[in-house]
Amino acid sequence: MTTIEKYLHLQGSVPCKIRAKRGFATHPRSIAERERRIRISARIKKLQDLFPNSDKQTSTADMLDEAVQYIKDLRKQLKVQENT
Template sequence: MIPQPPTGYIHVRARRGQATDSHSIAERVRREKISQRMKLLQSLVPGCDKITGKAQVLDEITNYVRSLQYQVEFLSMRLALLNPTLHDLDEECSGGLLEQQLQVNYKQQLLHFLYCRTVYH
């Protein structure tokens, strides 16, 4: 008669050189999850799949996210500038002062966006 393993017991076969104790198994599972998430992040960021080091990958991802934030800021400023209801409110309230301020902010955002785009790409 062959002895049966206890219930609730997970039998793990380790590859050569790998330990089978629960801490080692948990660490291996954790590293595998991290590896899968890094691969997912690399697939989301253009050009990031060619980078090998984790620190370099994370740097590239943070730079990409920053550039996306700048693009969102730029586009929201542009939308605010082109929004007709805001333009009507501007004419009623200040006689063009708000529009001038938006144009200045728009130009600053545009310059900042172009600068960041050249720095990060």
């Protein structure tokens, strides 16, 4: 047998693992991770809709910083109203 025939014969004895196409992961962990990312994205969008003047193009970290700042401002306004 030639070297190539030996190589092909060896390959034939080992089952090949078929790879999924991009976006079609089949491993349960990959599917679970995709579902988790989808849920997080949906909740981030809902949170973003709650705040006025929120820029849809900002990163998640920047949007969360803005949300925290907005909530702090609302708390300050509430304290001012309670004291009057």
